[in-house]
Amino acid sequence: MSLTLIKNAEVYCPEPLGRVNVLLAGGKIAAIGADLELHGTALPLTVIDAEGLLLVPGFVDPLVHINGGGGEGGFHTRTPAMRLQDASIAGVTTVISALGTDATTRTLTDMLAKACALETEGLSSYCYTGSYELPARTITGSVRDDIILIDKFIGVGEVAIADHRSSQPTATELAKLAADAHVGGMLAGKSGITFVHVGDGADQLGLIEQAVAQHDVRLRQFYPTHINRSRALLEHGIRLAQQGMTIDFTTSTNPELLALGEISAAESLREALAAGVADTQLSFSSDGHASLPEFDASGRLVGLQVGRIASLHEAAQEALALGVPLPSVLRAISGNAARTLGLGQKGKISVGADADLVLTSHDFAIRHVWARGRQLVQDGECIVHSHF
CATH class of the missing domain: 3.20.20.140 (Metal-dependent hydrolases)
Incomplete structure (x- = not known):
C-alpha cells in the first residue's frame, strides 16, 4: 500500500474546510487535519504541495x-x-x-x-x-x-x-x-x-x-x-x-x-x-x-x-x-x-470516504485527479489510459 499526502489545499467537502492536509491510504481518505504530517513511515509516500489550489470531491x-x-x-x-x-x-x-x-x-x-x-x-x-x-x-x-x-x-x-x-x-x-x-x-x-x-x-x-x-x-x-x-x-x-x-x-x-x-x-x-x-x-x-x-x-x-x-x-x-x-x-x-443513487462513499471529502478527489486552480481548471486513491491525471495530463 502507498500513501499520498495532499498539503496546503483549500478543501471543499463540499462546504469549505479551510486550508488543511488530506492523507490518502488504501483507496480511502485516511485523515484530514491542518497540521497533519507523516514522518518515518516505511510505506511509499507521495507528497503533493497544493498551495493555491482547491481540493474538491471527484x-x-x-x-x-x-x-x-x-x-x-x-x-x-x-x-x-x-x-x-x-x-x-x-x-x-x-x-x-x-x-x-x-x-x-x-x-x-x-x-x-x-x-x-x-x-x-x-x-x-x-x-x-x-x-x-x-x-x-x-x-x-x-x-x-x-x-x-x-x-x-x-x-x-x-x-x-x-x-x-x-x-x-x-x-x-x-x-x-x-x-x-x-x-x-x-x-x-x-x-x-x-x-x-x-x-x-x-x-x-x-x-x-x-x-x-x-x-x-x-x-x-x-x-x-x-x-x-x-x-x-x-x-x-x-x-x-x-x-x-x-x-x-x-x-x-x-x-x-x-x-x-x-x-x-x-x-x-x-x-x-x-x-x-x-x-x-x-x-x-x-x-x-x-x-x-x-x-x-x-x-x-x-x-x-x-x-x-x-x-x-x-x-x-x-x-x-x-x-x-x-x-x-x-x-x-x-x-x-x-x-x-445511494453511493454513500462518493461525492464528499471526509475520513473513510473513497479517495476520489480533484485538485483545481481557482478558475476551476483541473490539475490533478485521483480515483480510489490512484492518480489518473497529473498537471492537467492523463497518466492512465484505457487498455486500447
Whole structure:
C-alpha cells in the first residue's frame, strides 16, 4: 500500500474546510487535519504541495452511455464507447451507465462488461438495468432480481416518457417499475432509483405525477433527467424539486438545441436556486456518448451530435461564472447524484470516504485527479489510459 499526502489545499467537502492536509491510504481518505504530517513511515509516500489550489470531491456523472448509444439515424450513427480518459481528464471519477434508445444492438451484458473494464482501469462504475422501453430489458428476467443479484446494477433506467421514442408507458406501468426497483434496492441495500428520460412531449413530468397520485410510490423514487430541455419543462421540474424530488440537468448541448429552447445546465441551476429549490435537489449529468438528436416537427431526424463527458466540468465552470456558489456547484456535479443513487462513499471529502478527489486552480481548471486513491491525471495530463 502507498500513501499520498495532499498539503496546503483549500478543501471543499463540499462546504469549505479551510486550508488543511488530506492523507490518502488504501483507496480511502485516511485523515484530514491542518497540521497533519507523516514522518518515518516505511510505506511509499507521495507528497503533493497544493498551495493555491482547491481540493474538491471527484465528480459523479449519473448518466453516461459507456458502451455507446445513438443510432436514431441508422447503424452508422451509433455513437462510440467511452474510454477511461474521457472521464478522468474532466474530473469524473464515478460514472453510472444506461442503455439509450437502442436496446437491441446495445445490450445490458455488453454495458456490464464495459463497466467492469472501466472499474479495472481505475474508475468507479455502476449501471441501471432496464432501458427506454417497457417492459424493461433485464439480464435475469426481472428488474428486482437484476438489482438484488448484480452488484453494479443500482437502479433502473433510463425509462423514457413524454418522447416519441418511448414505448408510451401508462402511469400504472411506470409505478410498477418504480415499485419493483424500490423493493430490489431495499433488499440489496441500494438506492433502487428509477432514472427517467424526459422528452419534449407536452405531458412533461405528468406521468410521474400520475403514478404518485394513483399508486403507493413516492416522488423521491424517481430521478428525471433532461429537465433543462425547455422553459416549460424546467418550470415543471422546479415545482417537483420543491416537493423533494431530485431533478437532473443535461450538460451536453449544442447551439442548435439552445436555439430551439433548451436552457444551459448552468443557467437552469442558477434559476432553480433563485426559485428557492434547495441545492441538495439539483444535479448535472453529461449524457456522455449519447446522441444529441435534432428532430423536425414531423419527428424526422435532421441533425445528430455526440454527448461529451467533459461538458460536466464545463457546465460547472459556467455556473461559477454566473455566480452560483462553489458548494452548490459541487453538490450538482458530485454529492447530489451520489446521495440520490445511494453511493454513500462518493461525492464528499471526509475520513473513510473513497479517495476520489480533484485538485483545481481557482478558475476551476483541473490539475490533478485521483480515483480510489490512484492518480489518473497529473498537471492537467492523463497518466492512465484505457487498455486500447
